[in-house]
Amino acid sequence: MSTSKRIQKIQARLRRKEIDAILITQPHNRRYLSDYTAADHDIGESSGVLLIPARKSPLLLTDFRFQIQAEREVEDMAVMLYHKGLLPLLKALLPDLGITSLAFESHYTLHSVAEKLKEIAEQLSLTLVPLTGMVEEMRLQKDEDEIEKLRRSVLLNEEVFQQIYKTITPGQTEIDIALALESTMRRKGAESPSFETITATGKRSALPHAVPGDVQIEKNQPLMIDMGLILDGYCSDMTRTFVPGKADKKFMKIHRLVRKAQLAATREIRAGISAAAVDKVARTVIAEAGYGEYFGHALGHGVGLAVHEEPRLSSRNRKHLKAGMIVTVEPGIYLPDWGGVRLENMVVVREDGCEVLNQDTTWLDI
């Protein structure tokens, strides 16, 4: 779907809600609606916002630093620069555009910024409408173009994994491997990693979010690699856990149990099932084997322009999956004095089942 079609959808929703315009501050939403690829250094340092009026042409508002990039990338809207910050520009612009009610993204607007918006709204007799998830809701179900981009992201990620996997030898450090993976991603055309690569050896693999350290890979011990990249805006996310050297019985047992949980959950995924039900399938497999307390996180999460997005496959998410959603399936077991095993694939929810995007089979069915 083109950005102009997406904008039209947003405009139709605004008109139904009788709101004159919406301010899009969330960077992935901004990219989804404009193709503008700039990232924000952090939420306090925006590289631009979209102002989408319900009945007029949309605008990308940004500053001098991003002018050239914005004008080159954005086709369906005009670029307007602010020189003294966004809020003074809005104060001048909103009355000019006849906007008397303005929605903003409550989930990506700082409380302090919302307070300043309120001041302007009072001065202009403007109605402010905090909204959550209008664009995210559109982003939940991917169209075939997006699925194709996600597929290419997954396949490139696997290509990078396989290339480096072959070169892993004890003596290398976690950082060595993480750097090799991340450099290879970039050389093969990825925009960047989609999150900080995790390479965790031995007991360190019991930390689900380990940061790679200057620590040598231990022979005959678990090595967990959780990696992803961004290609053409779309993220991949994959985890493999294996043993450089010889795996012992305990590893084989834990690993097979995690894989069994992953396969069981994957078999249940289809349009119509609740996220909690999918989570429960995997959790039950692990709990029945006596490891329930060692699987402390949710089963998975949506992936798209953001590496972590809705829907969460968690016990608390009662919502039903829909066709075109893309989620990770990543059960794990973490034993503090031993290590951890997590296996993660990405799947597309289809009407009658799901399609596993991953092709890589390294250390899966062992």
Add this chain to the structure above:
Amino acid sequence: MSTSKRIQKIQARLRRKEIDAILITQPHNRRYLSDYTAADHDIGESSGVLLIPARKSPLLLTDFRFQIQAEREVEDMAVMLYHKGLLPLLKALLPDLGITSLAFESHYTLHSVAEKLKEIAEQLSLTLVPLTGMVEEMRLQKDEDEIEKLRRSVLLNEEVFQQIYKTITPGQTEIDIALALESTMRRKGAESPSFETITATGKRSALPHAVPGDVQIEKNQPLMIDMGLILDGYCSDMTRTFVPGKADKKFMKIHRLVRKAQLAATREIRAGISAAAVDKVARTVIAEAGYGEYFGHALGHGVGLAVHEEPRLSSRNRKHLKAGMIVTVEPGIYLPDWGGVRLENMVVVREDGCEVLNQDTTWLDI
């Protein structure tokens, strides 16, 4: 200063304001007060918050994924886990601790989260106090321990630059050089780059925030490298612009003008001068040479745990510099059809002048 001393300072401020506790959500503030090094994936995915009561022991609230890391790193406070999210834990915890007024960081709390906090506050008859900058204000003036850490960060960054600078040859791409810089940072012990490394060749150097591309370095054309790293939590940030091959007269002229502006501003920096006055010194040098319109950003920014923090050296910041502040001095001239030159050093504001932390002299006085 130890984290416990910093906590005591915050507690004294809370008591003066008659507030029972503050919730610290901003990751750098969290690290400043606790030594907990975890990063947040983004503002919607916190790796923990601090609850600092005015008269009781502080707590780090986090989830299962970060338990081991938190317990290992944090010495001066207890770690408490939330299983169903932060807000349900707070709802149970605040009455237990006798907290009837709670401050939160307005500048690092989403509007949507603040709305949920308000609901809890109503249920508990709790007074909510949005605050901005209480910890940031403490972080503005660095103590000698922090200055030493920043100095080491700057020197390591220069060591990385010098090592890779020697290897730059036409035929390499922008991405090659960025990757070489970032890998070398990590191998030499940096936690990570402090921002995405900029390597921009030829006309691309006219984009102040260029993203490295699969573009070959052009011989005899400007090459701008803007790079920084995080060492022991503290950031560095340096820009050099030079010419692989032979620089022409135009480059020499623009470069010398930028350097002249940098030196002029550096000479004026001391405790007591306003940030705007320093910005003006550099801006005047460039404007008087006829390039004023091509210097579109502020002269500099503070650096510490965050790579961009207060004080901004901008025409709009009337505040006066204080001893122990650390700022960048980075004038630039960007000519869209030609390229850009930016030169950036970091300096410590002292009572009677400033100390330039950078030792690297590559292509500075040419």
